[in-house]
Amino acid sequence: xxxxxxxxxxxxxxxxxxxxxxxxxxxxxxxxxxxxxxxxxxxxxxxxxxxxxxxxxxxxxxxxxxxxxxxxxxxxxxxxxxxxxxxxxxxxxxxxxxxxxxxxxxxxxxxxxxxxxxxxxxxxxxxxxxxxxxxxxxxxxxxxxxxxxxxxxxxxx
Amino acid sequence: xxxxxxxxxxxxxxxxxxxxxxxxxxxxxxxxxxxxxxxxxxxxxxxxxxxxxxxxxxxxxxxxxxxxxxxxxxxxxxxxxxxxxxxxxxxxxxxxxxxxxxxxxxxxxxxxxxxxxxxxxxxxxxxxxxxxxxxxxxxxxxxxxxxxxxxxxxxxx
Numbered sequence: 001x002x003x004x005x006x007x008x009x010x011x012x013x014x015x016x017x018x019x020x021x022x023x024x025x026x027x028x029x030x031x032x033x034x035x036x037x038x039x040x041x042x043x044x045x046x047x048x049x050x051x052x053x054x055x056x057x058x059x060x061x062x063x064x065x066x067x068x069x070x071x072x073x074x075x076x077x078x079x080x081x082x083x084x085x086x087x088x089x090x091x092x093x094x095x096x097x098x099x100x101x102x103x104x105x106x107x108x109x110x111x112x113x114x115x116x117x118x119x120x121x122x123x124x125x126x127x128x129x130x131x132x133x134x135x136x137x138x139x140x141x142x143x144x145x146x147x148x149x150x151x152x153x154x155x156x157x
Numbered sequence: 158x159x160x161x162x163x164x165x166x167x168x169x170x171x172x173x174x175x176x177x178x179x180x181x182x183x184x185x186x187x188x189x190x191x192x193x194x195x196x197x198x199x200x201x202x203x204x205x206x207x208x209x210x211x212x213x214x215x216x217x218x219x220x221x222x223x224x225x226x227x228x229x230x231x232x233x234x235x236x237x238x239x240x241x242x243x244x245x246x247x248x249x250x251x252x253x254x255x256x257x258x259x260x261x262x263x264x265x266x267x268x269x270x271x272x273x274x275x276x277x278x279x280x281x282x283x284x285x286x287x288x289x290x291x292x293x294x295x296x297x298x299x300x301x302x303x304x305x306x307x308x309x310x311x312x313x314x
Contacts, residue, residue, distance in 0.1 A: 002271065002286070002287070003160045003161065003164075003271070003291065004160065005287065006287050006289075006291065006292055006295065007160075007164075007295065009287065010295050010296070010299065014299065034192070034310070035191070035192030035193070035195075035310045036192070036193060038192075038310055114159065114160070129159070130159070130162065130163050130166065132163075134160065134163065135163055135167075138163065138164065138167050138295075139167070141299060142167065142171065142298060142299060142302040143302075145299040145300075145302040145303045145306070146302045146303065146306035147306055148303060148306070149302070149303035149304055149305070149306035149307045150306045150307060150310060153191070153192045153195055153307060153310070
């Protein structure tokens with residue numbers, strides 16, 4: 001259980017780094033691309049929220065809190081719509097989602113963490129028991145860091 | 158032990174993603190900056206090698222294999238020297254280092270993974286036993302992903 005705690009801590013640390021980044025500059029800065037021709041910071045924020053939100057159904061913890069984000073921030077690339085939620089709205093979503101996930105994660109036993117997630121069949125899971133919920137959380141932590149590296153290329157002003 | 162195996166797998170998967178990236182384009186492409194005014198891809202490659210090499214002494218597994226990389230790729234920022242190792246040399250370092258680390262990792266028991274690393278004192282470790290070797294490996298995995306996100310902004314040609 002200690003190791004699971006460590007993995008959850010790494011996830012939490014990435015969450016803190018993400019929100020620290022989005023609290024650093026004035027709101028308009030996040031409307032800029034992280035590099036020429038690439039995603040805007042605000043899009044990557046929504047992308048992280050929409051992706052992490054998927055852990056709720058994936059872990060059998062309930063429906064997504066913000067299913068409307070998937071089409072904007074996962075299915076569609078950046079700049080395909082002008083109608084993005086504002087940074088303030090996204091921050092609220094982020095906070096609500098992380099509080100919800102943390103609340104669930106704190107209650108999950110080691111057995112539950114090591115059980116299959118809902119994107120793998122019972123048959124496939126019996127062949128590869130590493131395809132469990134904990135593995136998804138590690139993957140999501142790595143995914144956050146991937147985009148945080150990109151976000152930190154943003155130049156302020 | 159299964160969870161440790163999962164963490165090592167995540168590390169290995171990041172290694173594969175990094176080398177796949179550096180096998181994708183012709184050598185000159187990696188001399189470009191990943192974004193305007195930012196680190197060059199070749200610098201980030203050396204930076205990952207130098208950082209990961211530090212796990213050997215940190216875990217009490219021996220001296221660094223390539224101590225000469227630290228001053229070039231960790232202490233100094235990019236573009237402070239023109240005398241970087243070539244991409245071909247860096248690929249050899251990468252391969253040798255990962256073979257060495259993997260060989261050690263495969264032999265380490267759960268007890269060893271959960272023991273303190275050499276940058277934390279016995280006193281501090283007794284206060285926070287999560288500061289162990291496994292935690293360093295998770296951190297290094299996240300660190301690789303952070304820079305991989307930046308590397309994937311590189312435009313070829």
